[in-house]
Amino acid sequence: GGFNGNVTIKNNSDSTIKNWVLEFDYNDSIDSIWNAKIVSHEGNHYVIKPDKHNLNIKSSESISFGFSGTPANNMTSSEVPENIKLVQTKH
Template identity: 45%
Template sequence: MPGGDGNPDGSGNPGAGTDPDPIIGDVDFSVRSEWNTGFTGNVGITNTGGKAINGWKLEFTAPFEVNNIWGGKILSHEGNQYTIESAEWDGFIAPGASIELGFNGTNSDNMQLTLNNVELNDVPIGTVDQTAASSGIV
């Protein structure tokens, strides 16, 4: 019998038109380097759950503009809101493993370089107990 993810073995391997698996994860943002008008930022995504992540989607608001990205693809950018999805090669994150993506961004008027309203596969990060999120309690 097919799994609930549309794959005969229920493995969750992504295919065309499939949504990312629900996840339990952690997102860390850091500034690697900074100069007068820009910076290089890194975002680490760690799978803190017991099930592999097969495709991820990261959403956040930021006071800066992302000019170039590696390790992910920008799906949308409206105002300060970004939606980024996994690249073809880094969508699978085993339990306990991490991936990293990076980008260059603008830095004007000494703005605060932070990510706000962060969601990973539609789960708010930093405002929801990740253990509760895995059991469906939000």
């Protein structure tokens, strides 16, 4: 059986995060995603970029995206993303 998940990124800084990219390792499979896009998936490493309406995260604001997935063991999912990194890109 599959599952749905939601990711929320909150900007706790004093400045806007522009053109963000989220990277993480995740053993389950992400089958579809909305309000963002998978730009790279190698092994268990995912790189996610925002849709145009979510490009910038203003100070004290948050954005969210959702996904549906399949557990790695095809049973139940207890996996959580690891090695999470949020970076701001120049373009």
